[in-house]
Amino acid sequence: MTGSQDQLTVGLLGAGSVGSQVARTLVEERELISARVGVDVRLVGVAVRDTEAPRDWRIPGELLTTDAEELVDRVDVVVELIGGMEPAASLITRALSRGAAVVTGNKALLAARGAELTAIAAEHGAPLLYEASVAGAIPILRPIQESLSGDRITKIMGIVNGTTNYILDQMDSTGASFDSALLEAQRLGYAEADPTADVEGHDAAAKAAILGNLAFHSPFTIDDVHCEGIREVTAGDIEAAGASGYVIKLLAIAETRAGDDGESGAVLRVHPTLLPRHHPLASVRGAFNAVFVVAENAGELMFYGQGAGGRPTSSAVLGDLVTAARQLRTGSVTAPAGPSAQQALPAMSIDQALTQYYIDMTVEDREGVIAEIARVFADHHVSIESMRQPGAVSLEGEVEATGDDGVTVQIVTHVAQERAQRDTVEALRTLQVVESIDSVIRVDVDR
Amino acid sequence: MTGSQDQLTVGLLGAGSVGSQVARTLVEERELISARVGVDVRLVGVAVRDTEAPRDWRIPGELLTTDAEELVDRVDVVVELIGGMEPAASLITRALSRGAAVVTGNKALLAARGAELTAIAAEHGAPLLYEASVAGAIPILRPIQESLSGDRITKIMGIVNGTTNYILDQMDSTGASFDSALLEAQRLGYAEADPTADVEGHDAAAKAAILGNLAFHSPFTIDDVHCEGIREVTAGDIEAAGASGYVIKLLAIAETRAGDDGESGAVLRVHPTLLPRHHPLASVRGAFNAVFVVAENAGELMFYGQGAGGRPTSSAVLGDLVTAARQLRTGSVTAPAGPSAQQALPAMSIDQALTQYYIDMTVEDREGVIAEIARVFADHHVSIESMRQPGAVSLEGEVEATGDDGVTVQIVTHVAQERAQRDTVEALRTLQVVESIDSVIRVDVDR
Known part of the structure; x- marks a missing residue:
């Protein structure tokens, strides 16, 4: 803790709908938040671009500053709610490098440079928490x-x-x-x-x-x-x-x-x-x-x-803030996992995923069409789980036309490799009896 | 850590359906669990009443012991899955008192003596985790x-x-x-x-x-x-x-x-x-x-x-085990909250709860009955949200009998104090036009 041992200071970067709510709770519920952490927790600054801009909650004037770096350099916990790449990345790096805890909801930054930021946090023993970046209030x-x-x-x-x-x-x-x-x-x-x-x-x-x-x-x-x-x-x-x-x-x-x-x-x-x-x-x-x-x-x-909104998302931010502050208070960051825990699975192309396809197409209204279509699936080793002709009496019986140009056939495939599913659709497109492929959507029945 | 600094030892108490699965994962997935913690995690003993009893998974004979106390005294993490009050309480207290981490799913014990055990854990800086005690695999x-x-x-x-x-x-x-x-x-x-x-x-x-x-x-x-x-x-x-x-x-x-x-x-x-x-x-x-x-x-x-079952519940136990072991590894227990965080709300009687009632009753089949019933609710300041007479044309119109003895009336009340709701039902029972109160169930529409 950079301040007295009896207090943890918080600096907030950004005061949009989530930031305003976080500021409000830190000011109005200071006693509750402090009790949850075990020491006094005080919001000491809110860095914004324009101190005069209207906000969801009126932040006390003495807290507002336009100098984010100065704020980052003097607090125990930095809450980054600016979003985007820069200056968020530089400010987070600056905070972690001096051992300050960082709480952020910046999904774009984490999805681009998460590994790098996690490594900086681990190097300096600084908590880096970002529950708010995925699914708002939901603890996931x-x-x-x-x-x-x-x-x-x-x-x-x-x-x-x-x-x-x-x-x-x-x-x-x-x-x-x-x-x-x-x-x-x-x-x-x-x-x-x-x-x-x-x-x-x-x-x-x-x-x-x-x-x-x-x-x-x-x-x-x-x-x-x-x-x-x-x-x-x-x-x-x-x-x-x-x-x-x-x-x-x-x-x-x-x-x-x-x-x-x-x-x-x-x-x-x-x-x-x-x-x-x-x-x-x-x-x-x-x-x-x-x-x-x-x-x-x-x-x-x-x-x-x-999954969104100022108040729900602020709940996730404040939960992280309390958790990070508890870690600072007890003087130890229980990093979820050291490098030894990395499975380091490679990312595979979607071609290798196992998927199911729903295919809606318009086909010629004559005998033998279904057999021709089924042959294409079989050739690609994709099996058909169900086939439906809306309005038809039966698949093998007389087909009732749904328009002048042909009849609709809806197929759900069994699970197969994405690559094979896509190739099947491409082959169907070239089939003369297929007038149009109207819809192709993946299906997931995995439960 | 009582053993070498490179290893954390685990002792398991009880080998029922959950315990067997925990033992199995600790043995078969030792590499995974160890990687997640950051040091080698080794199951060194399983205390059971009968070493010969058949189990869901065949625990290696050299791990089995009938001396639970001896096991508790020599491991870093104790996993208690015996259940019930004794000897579970004594064994958990014994483990916490020497600073060992305890993971348990013992809901009965926690619901009876949770505060006492939490205090012992805090006093000795020992992790006490019990995610498995509520809702099985669900992180709650x-x-x-x-x-x-x-x-x-x-x-x-x-x-x-x-x-x-x-x-x-x-x-x-x-x-x-x-x-x-x-x-x-x-x-x-x-x-x-x-x-x-x-x-x-x-x-x-x-x-x-x-x-x-x-x-x-x-x-x-x-x-x-x-x-x-x-x-x-x-x-x-x-x-x-x-x-x-x-x-x-x-x-x-x-x-x-x-x-x-x-x-x-x-x-x-x-x-x-x-x-x-x-x-x-x-x-x-x-x-x-x-x-x-x-x-x-x-x-x-x-x-x-x-919410139950050996495998799902073992997931919660093992998650706690990894978390507790990480805390031991980093040498610090981030207790969720010190005594200062205690809101210490008093427990109130259900009489003070705000509830809604669904009341199903059989009443006499004649004019004026509904007015008499409504009067009882009004007298108790409980208002009626909806009233239904299955089979009746309308509440105010002619009532269609559902049996020889009377007609059915179903009422859902608005929110009111439980005490007032219950008093209303008691008063209805004494009403001459009410032949029987057939069902009283609380309703929750809170969302």
Whole structure:
């Protein structure tokens, strides 16, 4: 502790919606927070770009400063809520290098340079905690690092982006198009004016990297994550999925996988996924988040709660702050794991993932078509779990046309390598009897 | 560390289904566990009553001993999985007193003497961890103690007993009676030959005490928990509840409450509870467990997973073991909170809880009956949220008889003090127009 032994000082970088709430709690609930830590905890400064800007909570003027470096150099705990790469990275490095604890919710930075920051923290014996970076208020990183430290996590599937979950949920419940659901989300403040990071899956990909990193003790970055967004999901996809008993969710998935050569690795991916309606993740509505974890001994676990917003996210930040302060108070940082615990699994291409495909296509309305299609699947060693012709009497009987141009066929494949699934779809596209491939979405029935 | 600085030794007390699995993982996955801790972790002994007894996993003969005290005296980490009061309490005290870490899943002991054991652990700087004591594999105690340490938990509602959840779920989905659902649970191994502890709610009450203790930083014991089991829940109750959009769950509830005198306290209770079908806890099926937590900033959180069984519970034990071993390795126990953090809320009687009642009764089939009943509620300042007469055309119109003896009326009250709710029911019983009170179950719509 740089101050007196009876007090821990906190410096806050950034005062947006989360930062304002953290400042408010540190001031208004100082007694509670101090009691939880075991010594007096005092907020001594809040670094902002503009001290006059309006904020969710009016921070006392004497706490505000524009000199973030000066603040970082005089506190025991730095709470970084600026976001982005710089100056956040430099300020965090500066704090850790002098042994100060750092609490941050900066998912983009952690997904890009997490291993580097963790190494700096370990070198200086400084706590670095970032529960708020994934799934807002939901305790998920600490359970992975500590509660499941005696188990082997095999798969994580998370609804970790509230914006896209809200949009997909709206499309599902009201039949809205993607564009109108996005507009509604923007109107309600669930989506930003520029929704790219959410809608294209980049935000979820950063979280997939962080989750995979902790679950598999390996230094993944966002570049290791295969990423597809939800912009191409249509109202028709959702309607067809619903009719087959599925809901569409944007999932961040991290899983271990034995490769072709017997070496194991991890596949990290973000993409729209069909889940059976009875799956615990399927009922996660609106802007809520949830993370589903499968471990060898524990089996299936799910963690559910609010994934964004000033107050919920501040809860995660303050929990980390209390935990970090307790570590400083007792003079020891119990780093979750030394380098010896690194499994250092390599990141594998999505080509090696085991996936299931849902394929919706329009085919010619004549005898023998189904046989031709089935042949393509067999040639690629992908087997068909179910085939459905909406409106048809039976697959083998007379086919009822759904339009002038052909009939609709919906196929769900069995589990096979992603590469084989994709090749199958490409081969179907070249088939003369296939008029169009209308929708291809991965399915996960893993429970 | 009592042994060499490069190794931590573990002694296991008890080798039932959980203990056998813990032993197996420590032997077969020694490299993984050691890597996670950062030093070699070695199981050096397993104390059992009968070294020849058959077990789920064949523990190497040289590890088995019948001398538990001798084992406790020579290891760094003691894993207590004997259960019950003695000799567990003496062995745990003995271990903590010499600074050894203790990991236990002994809910009965913790619910009775948790404060005492925690004090002994703190005095000797010894880790005492017991994640496995509540909700099996689900990480819930550590999230409460650490992740939510910067927040104020206001309510916890848990499905923490798989046996009763299985029975209620069977009754709900098949229409079975309590007795036949219990028999089925016993046949499948979900219920013990003597199901008293589960069915009467005692097991859930122990967990309510532990959850309340950690959430509210107060030394509650099982004696502070109001406890009602599920033996009186009938197939008729479940059918009527289902028709009104509810499911019945046995919940362990711990919540803060401002008392009549303005002093705040906590109410701990276990009883069958009606939940709306859309509540996250309502869809927790079979032998699964889930804990729903409400905190001021975090809002609503839910933790879901397997609540019992050797493998799932061993995951929680091993997570605690790794965490405790890391603390020993780094030479410091970051006790979650010193005495200064104790809120020390008093335990309040259930009379002071705010509850809602569902009341199902048979009343005389004549005009003016509803007015008489409504008068009783008004007299007790309990307002009626909804009233339903199954089969009746309308509440004020002609009443259709459901039997020779009268008509059924189902009432859900608004929130009021438990005492007022109970007094209302007592007054209804004395009303001449009320032929019988057929069912009284508390409702929770809190979300």
